[in-house]
Amino acid sequence: RASISGHTQVVVILAHPVGHIRTPAAMNAHFAAAGQDAVIVPMHVQPDDLAAVVDGLRRLRNLGGIIVTVPHKETIAALCDDLTDQARLVGAVNAIRVQPDGRLLGGQFDGEGFCAGLVAAGHAIRGRRIWMAGAGGAAAGIAFALLRQGAGALAIHNRGAARAEVLVARLRHAFPGREIAAAGADPADHDIVVNATSLGLHPGDALPVDCTRMTPGMLAAEVVMQPEVTPFLRAAAAIGCATHPGLPMLTEQVPILARFVTARDWAAG
Numbered sequence: 495r496a497s498i499s500g501h502t503q504v505v506v507i508l509a510h511p512v513g514h515i516r517t518p519a520a521m522n523a524h525f526a527a528a529g530q531d532a533v534i535v536p537m538h539v540q541p542d543d544l545a546a547v548v549d550g551l552r553r554l555r556n557l558g559g560i561i562v563t564v565p566h567k568e569t570i571a572a573l574c575d576d577l578t579d580q581a582r583l584v585g586a587v588n589a590i591r592v593q594p595d596g597r598l599l600g601g602q603f604d605g606e607g608f609c610a611g612l613v614a615a616g617h618a619i620r621g622r623r624i625w626m627a628g629a630g631g632a633a634a635g636i637a638f639a640l641l642r643q644g645a646g647a648l649a650i651h652n653r654g655a656a657r658a659e660v661l662v663a664r665l666r667h668a669f670p671g672r673e674i675a676a677a678g679a680d681p682a683d684h685d686i687v688v689n690a691t692s693l694g695l696h697p698g699d700a701l702p703v704d705c706t707r708m709t710p711g712m713l714a715a716e717v718v719m720q721p722e723v724t725p726f727l728r729a730a731a732a733i734g735c736a737t738h739p740g741l742p743m744l745t746e747q748v749p750i751l752a753r754f755v756t757a758r759d760w761a762a763g
C-alpha cells in the first residue's frame with residue numbers, strides 16, 4: 495500500500511495465537527487491488543482480555559471494523575449489540591461492522607466463503623448429497639450455508655457424537671423437512687465429502703472419513719489450508735475423486751468480509 499494516513503479505515507483482526515494467520519496478507523492485498531484506503535492489522539488478544547479489548551475498540555473513531563478468528567468467534571457473539579441471521583443461527587461471529595450509531599453488528603461468513611469457493615471452482619451445491627466430518631465452529635457455518643444454498647441432503651459425522659446431534663437438531667429446526675442426519679464414518683452414496691475438522695493440520699493426524707468407502711465421481715472438499723494437499727485430499731485423489739483444497743474458503747471470503755466491515759452501502763439481510 496502507498497501510505498497510511500489519518501483518513502485510513504483501520505480494521506483489526508483479533509486472534510490467539512496470532513503468528514500463523516493468513517487473513518491480513520490476503521485482505522491488505524484486496525484493499526490495495528480495490529484502491530480502498532483501508533488496512534488490516536493483527537491483534538494478539540488473550541481470551542480473558544476479549545471483553546476489555548472490544549470495549550476499547552468501541553471508542554476508536556477511525557475503526558473500519560473487526561475480523562475475529564480462533565478462539566474468539568463464539569465468545570465475541572455475546573459482546574455484539576446485534577447479530578445477522580447467519581451469525582445468530584451459527585452461534586458465532588467472524589466479522590463485526592460498526593454501524594452508523596456505533597452499535598456493533600456481528601456477522602458469520604465462514605460458510606458463505608466455503609460455498610463461494612466451491613462455486614468458483616465450478617462445483618454445484620443445489621441438490622447435492624453432502625457428507626461432512628466435523629461439528630465445530632467452521633462445520634456449523636458450512637452446514638447452515640450449504641442448506642441455505644440448496645444442498646439436497648446433509649449427513650454430519652463428528653468424533654464427539656453428541657456435538658453432531660446438537661448441530662443436527664439446530665439445523666432441522668432452521669430447515670424443517672430437509673434431509674439432515676447425524677452419521678457414521680461411512681460417506682457412501684454422497685456426492686460431496688467435506689472435511690470440516692482440524693484433522694490434517696498436524697503430521698500423523700487420522701483421516702476424517704473412511705476413505706475406503708469413497709468412490710470415483712465424489713468430490714472431496716477440505717477446510718484445512720496448511721498443508722495445501724492434506725492426507726484426506728491425497729487419499730481421495732488416489733481413489734479418483736475430484737478434490738477441492740481449503741484455501742479458496744479464505745480467498746473467496748476475504749472480499750465478502752472486507753465489504754461487510756468497511757462498505758458504507760452494506761445492508762443487513
Ligand code: NDP
Nearest residue numbers: 628629630631632633653654657690691692717740743744
Ligand atoms: P473447532 O475447535 O470449533 O472444531 C474442531 C473440529 O475438529 C471438531 O469437530 C472436532 O471434533 C474435530 N477434531 C479436532 N481434533 C480431532 C481429532 N483428533 N479427531 C477427530 N476430530 C477432531 O474448530 P473450527 O471449526 O473453528 O476449525 C476447524 C478447522 O477449520 C481448523 O483446521 C481451521 O483452521 C479450519 N478453518 C479453515 C478456514 C478456511 O478459510 N479455510 C476458516 C475457518 C476454519 P470434536 O467435537 O469431537 O472435538
